[in-house]
Amino acid sequence: MRIKQSFGERMFDVFNVALLLVTCGVVxxxxxxxxxxxxxxxxALIHAKVTIWPVGFNFDNYxxxxxxxxxxxxxxxxxxxxLVGTALNMLLTIFTxxxxxxxxxxxxxxxxxxIVFTMIFTAPMIPSYLLVKMLGMMNSVWALIIPSALAAFNLILCITxxxxxxxxxxEAAxxxxxxxxxxxxxxAMPLxxxxxxxxxxxxxxxxxxNYYSALLYITDPDLRPLQLYLYNLLAQFDTSDTLTYMSNTVTYDISPQGLQMATIIVATLPIVIIYPFIQKHFIKGAMIGSLKE
Known part of the structure; x- marks a missing residue:
């Protein structure tokens, strides 16, 4: 049976829907x-004719x-x-x-x-940098994995x-x-x-x-992760590697701005494709530990 709503409740629903639509539009x-x-x-890009619809389809950037x-x-x-970082994270989190x-x-x-103390007082940037350097992990992928091997918040969720x-x-086991x-x-793990x-x-x-760790610890261009590559592409406007390749091949209809946009889309696609399938787990994870018997 459908419950009849009052005028105030209907106006509240209309306001919520309108607010959500505006928020979706902004995003x-x-x-x-x-x-x-x-x-x-x-x-079209040079003359700022592009809004939310392509002007003359061009796939050269991709x-x-x-x-x-x-x-x-x-x-x-x-x-x-x-892959390696998540495996190490889970191993340490479970066995701790x-x-x-x-x-x-x-x-x-x-x-x-x-553990709680490390959540409240995190290590500053300079001591963290000196520690990674002293351990010989500069310009190494392990500098992106080892310092974040165990997250205190995730550990507390696992303990709970x-x-x-x-x-x-x-006891029976x-x-x-x-x-x-x-x-x-x-x-324990199957349950x-x-x-x-x-x-x-x-x-x-x-x-x-994560790009902040790579920005601190990685200076070798051959070891840049994807997010640092995007940072150099956008913040530093560095498209030299692709433009150099373009000069040695056939002519393409590209621009640095279009190349940046295409790179952003390709780099974002994996997480955009996967996220709808894992959203329920994020919601469940937010609820775990919120109740205590």
Whole structure:
């Protein structure tokens, strides 16, 4: 049965829908402009004729991006950091969160206090830079992985989830002769797939979007991840590698602005394609730990 709404409730719904439509327009219009610019002719871009619809379809910018070896090299470095970094993140998070979820662990409160302390007082930029340099990780992909190997917030979420698992299962497994490593691998992890998937998504998206660490620790152009490549392309207006390639091939109808837009679209597509399928896990991850028995 449909409940009849009052005039105030209907006006509230209309206001919400209007506000959401305006918000969507503010978010989508710049993106539509970038897509349109990447598909427009150079002359239209030069004379600022492009709004949210391409002026004269032109795919040369995308052809140059897909043929740009520097772009794909940066893409490969980012893919390596995401895969290896996320695997290391999850390994440390699970094998740190499981013992800390046990109330009988000696010194647990002091370890938790130290973890919370790192959340409130993070290391400044200069000491972090000097530490990475002293460890010999400058100009190395490990400088993008090791310093962020364990996130305190994600660890607390994992601890909170492990606490909700029935302790009787673990006791029964220990009685049957299982050691703690088998208990984690064969009981705790299968029961914790929601939090494992959620935290893996958190870690992987953070690695994908991270450019600040690369800006600090990477100076070798051959080791630039994708986000640092985009930073140089946009902030420094560096399109020299692609334009050099263009000069040695057939003539293309491209401009630095159109090339930038096409590169942004190609670099953004993977996360845009994947996100609709993982959105529910992000919502679930935001709810985990919000309730306590």
């Amino acid at each position: 989508l219009l710049p993106l539509m402009h970038v897509v349109a610019g990447s598909l427009s002719e150079t002359n 052809i140059l991006v897909f043929k740009n070896q520097t772009f794909w090299q940066s893409f490969g470095i980012t893919a390596f950091v995401v 969160g499981y013992p800390l979820s046990k109330s009988f662990l000696r010194g647990r409160k002091y370890v938790m206090l130290f 989830f492990f606490r909700g698992l029935p302790e009787e299962l673990f 220990r009685v049957d002769g299982m050691n703690e490593y088998r208990v984690v691998a064969q009981i 914790s797939m929601p939090i494992i998937v959620t935290l893996a998504l958190f870690y992987s998206v953070a690695h994908w979007n």
